[in-house]
Amino acid sequence: MALLDALGHEHIPFNGTPRIVSLVPSLTELICDLGLADALVGRTGFCVHPKERLRRVPKVGGTKDVNGDAVRALAPTHLIADIDENRREQVEEMMAFVPHVVVVHPRTVNDNRGLYALLGAIFRRDDQAAQLDADFCAACAMLITLAAARPRETVLYPIWRTPWMTVCRDTYIASMLAAAGWDTLPIDAPTRFPVFEWDAPWLTQVDRVLLPSEPFAFTARHVTEIAALSGKPVQRIDGEMVSWYGSRAIAGMRYLAGLRRQSD
Incomplete structure (x- = not known):
């Protein structure tokens, strides 16, 4: 089966020791x-987990x-990027010198399942990817x-x-929340992250406001402000657990399950 990324570019399993620069925290x-911490040669300042493993990167x-x-100075074999999180023009510039x-x-x-399979196959970590997939399926079934x-x-x-900005339903965040029984509003929006x-x-029509810790660092003082503006219950939530895909999605679904139990 062809290993296609989000741009439709085909990849093949890599032979040799990869040198990976990741531009996305998750x-x-x-x-x-996936067992590739030693292959990471570069990261962004927002890539902070796992903390101890990343100190040297x-x-x-x-x-x-x-x-x-x-990035060029690190001579990477692979650059990992995301359409929403990285600037297209910058990624295209780096395509000129990253193989x-x-x-x-x-x-x-x-x-997430396709993501595990794609990166697992490219970097020959199929067993680790299969384990993540199994853990993901169990957590997802439990949450649903x-x-x-x-x-x-x-x-x-x-x-x-x-x-003020929020998310439309055509986003990963909205999909995670929907799995937990929380449907985001608005239903329709002109952009994926509408003002x-x-x-x-x-x-x-909103039943409650979920106030995340990122990308904007909403704090306890914002709860009072938003409760007054919305007239709705306001609940703080760990933004990483909702917006970080990949292996974090497994912990994220368990986290959301805990929140739903608390809201009974």
């Missing part, structure tokens, strides 16, 4: 969980402001069963302040 974590900037010269550029774009919870036994709720999931105002008519 992919950096996944690379480590050089930083190449942020997800949106990658230092191309720093293998793998671009992903998971948009649903089940896309739990959610089915509870009333579904509509939620607002802000991701930024000034301007909204607190007088938007659809906000009257």
Whole structure:
């Protein structure tokens, strides 16, 4: 079966010792969980898990402001990037000197399975990928069963302040929340991460606001502000557990299951 990434580029299993630069925090974590921590030669400043394993790995900037010269100096065999998290023009520039550029774009919870299979096959870590897949399927089945036994709720999931921004349903975050029985609003939006105002008519349909810890670092003081603006219950939530795909999705679904149990 062809190993195609999100751009439709075909990859083949790599022979030799890979030198990997990851431009995505969740992919950096996944690379480590596939047993490839020693192959990581570069990461962004936002790639922080697993902390101890990454201390020795050089930083190449942020997800949106990658230092191309720093990447070139590391002589990677592979660059791992994401359509939403990285700037297209920067990734295209690095394609000129990185032999293998793998671009992903998971948009649903089940896309994790394809991600495990793709990277597992490229880097010849099929056994590790199969174990992640098995753990994922078990966690997903548990969460879906739990959610089915509870009333579904509509939620607002802000991701930024000034301007206020949220997610549409065509996003990985919305898919994760839907698996837990939380359907994001708005239903329709002109962009995947729409700007909204607190007088938007659809906000009257929101049952609760889920306030994540990232990408905007909402804190306890924002709970009072948003409760006043929305008139709805506000619940803080670990943003990494919802937005990080890859191996973190397994822990994320277990985390969401715990939150749903608490909301009974």
